[in-house]
Amino acid sequence: MTGLLAGLDGNRLLRHVLGAVLITFLMTSLIVGLELVATQTGLSLRPRYHIVLYCVVVVALGSTAVFALAERSWRLPMLVGVVIAALLLVPLLTGNLASDLAFLLPFPVAPLNWLALLLPAFILIRAAQLAYASARPPAAAARRREMTRTGKLVSLGLGLLLILVAFAFPISPWGSRQLVDILTIVLIYIMLGWGLNIVVGLAGLLDLGYVAFYAVGAYSYALLSEYFGWSFWVCLPLAGLFAASFGIVLGFPVLRLRGDYLAIVTLGFGEIIRVVLINWYEFTGGPDGIGGIPRPSFFGLPFQANPPRDGGETFASFFGLSFDPYHRIAFLYYLILVLALFTNWFTIRIRKLPIGRAWEALREDEIACRALGLNPTNVKLAAFGIGAMFAGFAGSFFAARQGFISPESFVFIESAVILAIVVLGGLGSQLGIVFSAAILIGLPEFFRELEDYRMLAFGLVMVLIMIWKPTGLVSHRDPTIRLHPRGDGR
Amino acid sequence: MLVIEGIHAFYGRIEALKGVSLEVKQGEIVTLIGANGAGKSTLLMTICGQPRGQGGRIVLEGIDITNMSTHQIMRRGIAQSPEGRRVFPRMTVYENLQMGAINVDPGHFEGDLKRCFELFPILERRRGQRAGTLSGGEQQMLAIARAMMARPRLLLLDEPSLGLAPLIVRQIFSVIKELNQQGVTVLLVEQNAFHALKLAHRAYVLVNGQITMTGTGRQLLADPEVRRAYLEGGH
Numbered sequence: 001m002t003g004l005l006a007g008l009d010g011n012r013l014l015r016h017v018l019g020a021v022l023i024t025f026l027m028t029s030l031i032v033g034l035e036l037v038a039t040q041t042g043l044s045l046r047p048r049y050h051i052v053l054y055c056v057v058v059v060a061l062g063s064t065a066v067f068a069l070a071e072r073s074w075r076l077p078m079l080v081g082v083v084i085a086a087l088l089l090v091p092l093l094t095g096n097l098a099s100d101l102a103f104l105l106p107f108p109v110a111p112l113n114w115l116a117l118l119l120p121a122f123i124l125i126r127a128a129q130l131a132y133a134s135a136r137p138p139a140a141a142a143r144r145r146e147m148t149r150t151g152k153l154v155s156l157g158l159g160l161l162l163i164l165v166a167f168a169f170p171i172s173p174w175g176s177r178q179l180v181d182i183l184t185i186v187l188i189y190i191m192l193g194w195g196l197n198i199v200v201g202l203a204g205l206l207d208l209g210y211v212a213f214y215a216v217g218a219y220s221y222a223l224l225s226e227y228f229g230w231s232f233w234v235c236l237p238l239a240g241l242f243a244a245s246f247g248i249v250l251g252f253p254v255l256r257l258r259g260d261y262l263a264i265v266t267l268g269f270g271e272i273i274r275v276v277l278i279n280w281y282e283f284t285g286g287p288d289g290i291g292g293i294p295r296p297s298f299f300g301l302p303f304q305a306n307p308p309r310d311g312g313e314t315f316a317s318f319f320g321l322s323f324d325p326y327h328r329i330a331f332l333y334y335l336i337l338v339l340a341l342f343t344n345w346f347t348i349r350i351r352k353l354p355i356g357r358a359w360e361a362l363r364e365d366e367i368a369c370r371a372l373g374l375n376p377t378n379v380k381l382a383a384f385g386i387g388a389m390f391a392g393f394a395g396s397f398f399a400a401r402q403g404f405i406s407p408e409s410f411v412f413i414e415s416a417v418i419l420a421i422v423v424l425g426g427l428g429s430q431l432g433i434v435f436s437a438a439i440l441i442g443l444p445e446f447f448r449e450l451e452d453y454r455m456l457a458f459g460l461v462m463v464l465i466m467i468w469k470p471t472g473l474v475s476h477r478d479p480t481i482r483l484h485p486r487g488d489g490r
Numbered sequence: 491m492l493v494i495e496g497i498h499a500f501y502g503r504i505e506a507l508k509g510v511s512l513e514v515k516q517g518e519i520v521t522l523i524g525a526n527g528a529g530k531s532t533l534l535m536t537i538c539g540q541p542r543g544q545g546g547r548i549v550l551e552g553i554d555i556t557n558m559s560t561h562q563i564m565r566r567g568i569a570q571s572p573e574g575r576r577v578f579p580r581m582t583v584y585e586n587l588q589m590g591a592i593n594v595d596p597g598h599f600e601g602d603l604k605r606c607f608e609l610f611p612i613l614e615r616r617r618g619q620r621a622g623t624l625s626g627g628e629q630q631m632l633a634i635a636r637a638m639m640a641r642p643r644l645l646l647l648d649e650p651s652l653g654l655a656p657l658i659v660r661q662i663f664s665v666i667k668e669l670n671q672q673g674v675t676v677l678l679v680e681q682n683a684f685h686a687l688k689l690a691h692r693a694y695v696l697v698n699g700q701i702t703m704t705g706t707g708r709q710l711l712a713d714p715e716v717r718r719a720y721l722e723g724g725h
Binding site: 357358364371373 | 538540559560561563564565572576578579581585588589636637640
């Protein structure tokens with residue numbers, strides 16, 4: 001026992017845990033502990049003190065672990081983590097909610113219970129980190145800087161693996177319709193993240209109105225197909241072009257602004273586009289939106305059950321397959337996958353070219369850039385234009401996938417989510433954006449059946465990311481200054 | 491090579507330069523000394539077009555550059571190592587040097603890089619390291635090397651000795667001398683008057699936005715007024 005408590009102040013630990021338990025008890029005893037039930041005679045209160053007890057025990061264990069972790073002791077948290085994990089895992093693995101041990105599970109739905117495992121997982125990982133740090137001589141920490149080359153190789157390998165998996169997924173046995181659909185949405189956001197990354201991550205221009213260009217792309221395709229009947233493949237480059245020109249138009253007046261001011265103006269621009277879309281009823285359909293947007297075809301072969309009226313073949317009949325709506329979903333998935341990969345490839349390439357270097361340099365120091373003979377106006381305009389172009393591509397894909405668009409799809413929160421993807425991914429990191437898009441978009445979609453609980457999970461994940469990875473999931477370029485030296489474990 | 495005639499410069503309504511005239515001839519090291527706030531850095535920045543010079547002319551190699559924009563001026567064989575170094579902290583040494591050469595024919599890059607590494611061997615050892623993690627002296631060397639990557643005929647140096655240990659200062663000044671011997675004309679702004687004057691062919695003293703004295707470096711070094719104001723002040 002003494003070994004467990006080594007380095008801990010027993011009194012403070014006791015006070016800490018008792019305080020947490022008391023607060024938990026006070027908070028839960030009335031709110032959770034009494035359930036209002038409607039009986040035939042009227043309303044009555046039914047005590048549920050076993051739940052209160054459960055909360056108190058969990059909080060006691062958790063706060064013990066947290067206290068010990070904060071004191072950089074790892075043995076006790078390790079024990080607590082294992083105990084909690086075991087208490088959760090045993091009923092989860094044996095018969096789940098039906099088993100006799102089900103009273104150990106905190107939630108009435110299985111996925112949330114799995115999510116609850118994050119708590120012991122967090123404790124265990126942190127404890128393992130501390131144990132590792134205490135077992136390792138401090139000199140080893142200094143070697144980390146030179147591992148960037150290996151780190152690059154790992155991230156390259158991981159990227160290639162992800163691409164392979166992404167291509168194989170729809171034809172693999174796991175490729176269900178629902179999952180491919182979710183992944184398509186995730187891929188849209190990955191592409192938007194990669195596009196915004198050019199503006200925010202590389203050029204360092206905080207753009208809060210990025211969704212405006214997404215909207216421009218979507219409406220370009222919707223309107224061009226509605227008024228002129230042009231196909232998706234003609235409209236795709238045009239949508240990119242329109243969005244890019246909007247980016248440049250926005251760029252001109254705001255280039256003299258920096259930081260917060262730029263953010264506010266771009267925010268305003270995003271709203272202007274949306275308000276125009278709502279109010280220009282004759283042209284855009286206003287809040288009614290535009291429906292019946294044609295789906296993209298596979299080199300002229302449409303995805304539909306019956307052959308087109310004017311003759312010709314469908315995708316299914318041409319390849320001698322029986323019609324299956326899954327074909328279209330998989331095709332859309334591959335389409336956005338290719339578009340997103342193109343965005344990524346373009347970004348990686350342009351980073352190595354003078355213009356890409358100039359973006360990064362501009363982010364670092366504008367005055368020094370001027371002193372080197374760079375014209376900041378052109379450099380920034382290029383960033384805005386190219387970033388907007390990819391949003392335009394993604395927008396026209398979005399319109400084609402949905403078949404219906406309205407200004408409601410292009411509200412500010414979309415910009416915020418895209419920005420969150422870029423920031424959480426680690427500014428400037430391509431792979432990080434994939435992970436953060438998967439987490440921010442994929443998780444809520446995946447846990448849609450949990451309804452309102454999913455926002456809880458979403459928030460929890462966000463907090464955990466910020467605790468573990470304050471500079472983003474994959475922070476390729478480290479901050480220049482750290483408050484605590486690396487490997488300090490704080 | 492560079493002729494400045496009666497130039498004025500303003501920050502808002504404050505007149506920072508009050509009719510400064512100055513000449514830098516081909517192959518010279520010209521030093522500009524003066525107290526804090528005398529307008530030394532402003533003069534260098536005005537040559538680069540920011541703030542824009544008014545009321546007079548700035549002529550570089552026979553071409554009037556007074557009204558050109560900064561990026562146009564900086565492509566005319568002139569390069570600056572700005573005050574406070576201003577290296578790109580999160581980019582590596584190599585990337586910083588690449589940025590220096592951004593407006594130069596890529597064919598020159600390898601040769602120029604080799605030359606920079608010969609001047610500052612420490613940079614070669616640090617080439618993959620982020621500029622922000624370099625020491626102050628190394629950052630100053632990088633700032634000068636980055637300016638040299640632009641293949642300037644005229645190099646503007648703004649306080650290269652700022653905040654550096656005496657040994658490093660000596661090293662940097664000897665590199666400036668070497669660069670000059672290789673044919674680069676240098677305009678050096680300094681507070682470290684003793685070293686700067688020893689190095690200079692000619693020098694100017696700037697006080698409150700006006701040139702008050704000029705002469706060869708040796709003359710000014712011997713001048714009692716300069717000695718009193720800039721060399722013996724703190725002792």
